[in-house]
Amino acid sequence: MTQITLPRPDDWHLHLRDGAMLRAVAPETARHFGRAIIMPNLVPPVVTGDQAAAYRDRIMSALPEGSGFTPLMTLYLTETTDPDDLAKAHADGIIHAVKLYPAGATTNSASGVRDFDKVRPLLERMAEIGCPLCVHGEVVDADVDIFDREAVFIDRVLDPLRRATPDLRVVMEHITTAQGADYAREGGDALGATITTHHLVINRNAILVGGIKPHYYCLPVAKREEHRLALRKAATSGDPSFFLGTDSAPHLDPLKENACGCAGCFTATNTLSILAEVFEQDGALDKLQAFASLNGPRFYGLPVSEQTVTLTKGDPVEYPKKIDTEDGPVTVFDPMMPLHWRVD
Ligand SMILES: NC(=O)N[C@@H](CC(=O)O)C(=O)O
Numbered sequence: 054m055t056q057i058t059l060p061r062p063d064d065w066h067l068h069l070r071d072g073a074m075l076r077a078v079a080p081e082t083a084r085h086f087g088r089a090i091i092m093p094n095l096v097p098p099v100v101t102g103d104q105a106a107a108y109r110d111r112i113m114s115a116l117p118e119g120s121g122f123t124p125l126m127t128l129y130l131t132e133t134t135d136p137d138d139l140a141k142a143h144a145d146g147i148i149h150a151v152k153l154y155p156a157g158a159t160t161n162s163a164s165g166v167r168d169f170d171k172v173r174p175l176l177e178r179m180a181e182i183g184c185p186l187c188v189h190g191e192v193v194d195a196d197v198d199i200f201d202r203e204a205v206f207i208d209r210v211l212d213p214l215r216r217a218t219p220d221l222r223v224v225m226e227h228i229t230t231a232q233g234a235d236y237a238r239e240g241g242d243a244l245g246a247t248i249t250t251h252h253l254v255i256n257r258n259a260i261l262v263g264g265i266k267p268h269y270y271c272l273p274v275a276k277r278e279e280h281r282l283a284l285r286k287a288a289t290s291g292d293p294s295f296f297l298g299t300d301s302a303p304h305l306d307p308l309k310e311n312a313c314g315c316a317g318c319f320t321a322t323n324t325l326s327i328l329a330e331v332f333e334q335d336g337a338l339d340k341l342q343a344f345a346s347l348n349g350p351r352f353y354g355l356p357v358s359e360q361t362v363t364l365t366k367g368d369p370v371e372y373p374k375k376i377d378t379e380d381g382p383v384t385v386f387d388p389m390m391p392l393h394w395r396v397d
């Protein structure tokens with residue numbers, strides 16, 4: 054096969070940031086994707102319906118003329134989130150999901166949740182109104198090894214939470230382990246999981262072998278090879294539990310290449326070419342549309358795009374190594390392999 058056409062894909066987990074960074078990275082996603090679930094971990098975070106609407110307007114202003122891209126906004130869940138404001142923003146179509154960050158788990162998560170019992174009434178309300186909860190699934194307990202944080206989160210937090218609120222629709226964001234994939238697969242219709250592009254490509258060696266490689270550092274941190282293979286199997290299976298959430302998370306190079314480097318891989322620019330390469334390697338090009346274009350809208354109850362994108366196989370694709378922002382450069386994720394699928 055040398056050409057494939059898919060319904061225009063969506064990105065169900067994306068960081069667009071704000072200001073100069075937003076202006077630089079928004080066109081990178083809008084070029085190929087139709088919609089994206091926009092993460093609310095700005096500084097300060099997006100915690101009210103009004104803030105989400107204002108952020109949506111800033112994103113719209115940063116898009117190229119006629120891009121046709123729709124940002125799907127989220128609220129950042131805190132222990133003091135107002136349930137009525139949340140329900141109103143959902144009913145008005147301003148937000149499509151709410152994001153749960155355990156406090157301290159990742160970039161800009163200081164306002165996240167410390168005591169999960171405090172948000173129980175909010176979760177009940179979300180279950181009632183059908184608003185999905187997107188979860189950064191890592192515990193932050195000092196006694197838990199960073200490579201075990203996801204698996205322990207499933208046992209200690211996620212499973213009890215879902216048992217207590219069985220009607221709540223939950224997305225396990227950016228899963229990185231075989232345990233995450235197994236739990237999502239067995240979780241029924243109310244549970245989904247996003248998988249990033251980079252976790253299909255790298256294992257933890259990419260970060261640590263031959264010197265420390267900050268552009269491969271993200272959270273949840275990449276795990277052993279057996280976990281990468283479990284994610285590949287899940288993504289390429291066509292199983293509706295799994296859909297693309299790139300977690301494209303730009304940081305300025307000086308903040309990555311730093312004694313305390315930020316977590317996040319910036320993959321918006323070359324994501325579709327990487328995914329086509331990955332799915333082809335696994336003999337599953339026919340499953341790419343389920344992962345990138347069909348399963349996400351199905352979970353979120355939105356229509357599949359009526360537009361299409363076509364990928365054509367040929368000579369290695371050229372893409373920029375860095376994107377320039379008014380504040381400095383951002384390195385594009387290097388998949389360490391040639392990419393042959395060009396997005397037309
Ligand atoms: N994934 C990351 O490594 N970083 C994300 C936050 C997140 O999604 O956890 C970011 O905002 O930079």
Ligand SMILES: [Zn+2]
Nearest residue numbers: 159189272273
């Ligand atoms: Zn996260």
Ligand SMILES: [Zn+2]
Nearest residue numbers: 068092300302
């Ligand atoms: Zn993220």
